[in-house]
Amino acid sequence: EAGVAQSPRYKIIEKRQSVAFWCNPISGHATLYWYQQILGQGPKLLIQFQNNGVVDDSQLPKDRFSAERLKGVDSTLKIQPAKLEDSAVYLCASSLDHTARYGYTFGSGTRLTVV
Amino acid sequence: GNSVTQMEGPVTLSEEAFLTINCTYTATGYPSLFWYVQYPGEGLQLLLKATKADDKGSNKGFEATYRKETTSFHLEKGSVQVSDSAVYFCALISSDTGRRALTFGSGTRLQVQP
Numbered sequence: 054e055a056g057v058a059q060s061p062r063y064k065i066i067e068k069r070q071s072v073a074f075w076c077n078p079i080s081g082h083a084t085l086y087w088y089q090q091i092l093g094q095g096p097k098l099l100i101q102f103q104n105n106g107v108v109d110d111s112q113l114p115k116d117r118f119s120a121e122r123l124k125g126v127d128s129t130l131k132i133q134p135a136k137l138e139d140s141a142v143y144l145c146a147s148s149l150d151h152t153a154r155y156g157y158t159f160g161s162g163t164r165l166t167v168v
Numbered sequence: 169g170n171s172v173t174q175m176e177g178p179v180t181l182s183e184e185a186f187l188t189i190n191c192t193y194t195a196t197g198y199p200s201l202f203w204y205v206q207y208p209g210e211g212l213q214l215l216l217k218a219t220k221a222d223d224k225g226s227n228k229g230f231e232a233t234y235r236k237e238t239t240s241f242h243l244e245k246g247s248v249q250v251s252d253s254a255v256y257f258c259a260l261i262s263s264d265t266g267r268r269a270l271t272f273g274s275g276t277r278l279q280v281q282p
Contacts (some may be wrong), residue, residue: 055172086269095172095257095272098213110268144212146270153261153268159212 055079056101057160059145065166071133074163078126078147084108085122086157088144096144102128103151135167170195172258172273180279181201189243189276191232191258199260201225201234201241207257215256240259243253248280 066079067073078085084103088096097117101108104125113120117136124130132139142162174269175190193199203215216225221236230245241258258273 093274095259095274096270097272100270101269146212151268153200155271156214156217157270161211 056070057145057147057158059143059160059163061163062161063164063166065168068086068137068167069134071131072135072165073131073143074143074165076128076130076145076159076160078128078145079158080147082158083125083146084151084153085128086146087128087149088146090142090144090162092141099130101152108151133166135165137167139165140165170199170260170262170271171262172271174256174258174273177255177275178279179279180281182246182281183250184247185280187245187248187254187278189258189278191241191243191273193239193241193258193260195239195260195271197234197263198236199262201232202259202261203230203241203243204257204272206257206275208254208271212257215222224247232274235266239248248278250280250282253280 087099090096099113100110102122120130144162146157146159171194173257200219202217204212205215216227218225218234225234255275257275
């Protein structure tokens with residue numbers, strides 16, 4: 054089966070600019086996750102979707118970050134305006150259902166550098 | 169809340185040495201436990217998992233046993249290879265039915281020298 058697709062692979066922007074990331078999960082996977090991985094740290098959950106509804110966005114900085122999952126398939130994560138501390142790898146993952154008992158599949162990530 | 173603590177790296181070993189990477193956790197209920205691996209330039213891959221106490225997860229020569237009494241899930245391998253050089257992440261999923269998202273440790277970098 055095809056994996057989780059993410060684009061772009063790399064992005065460099067100046068602070069205060071906006072940026073958007075795209076994720077296409079594995080076909081049939083109802084649950085989609087966005088994680089932020091800062092260099093040298095473990096991934097941190099930003100938002101979890103079940104179909105097109107939000108399950109958990111408690112750690113999403115809502116003053117600058119937004120995410121949507123229209124039609125319960127693809128998802129976009131946006132940052133506006135970006136700050137230097139947003140430099141990180143943004144990982145998308147999907148699982149068959151919310152129990153995740155079969156595990157997650159992660160995409161390769163988008164590496165964001167804010168200068 | 170849930171949290172995972174891993175030993176700091178980097179861990180540097182010679183080929184064929186024995187590997188242990190310590191992992192302890194804090195969680196309510198009965199979490200499922202995972203080890204993920206991230207090879208240079210690649211994404212996160214599931215290495216092994218255990219879903220209940222005393223379960224042993226294993227894959228590619230790596231093993232970890234779910235120890236509820238010590239809240240630990242240490243990763244072991246009897247003989248490491250250069251190709252095992254990577255960053256290893258311990259993680260858990262809470263047993264809460266509504267919020268089953270992975271919580272990760274900070275990762276441990278393993279460097280295996282020939």
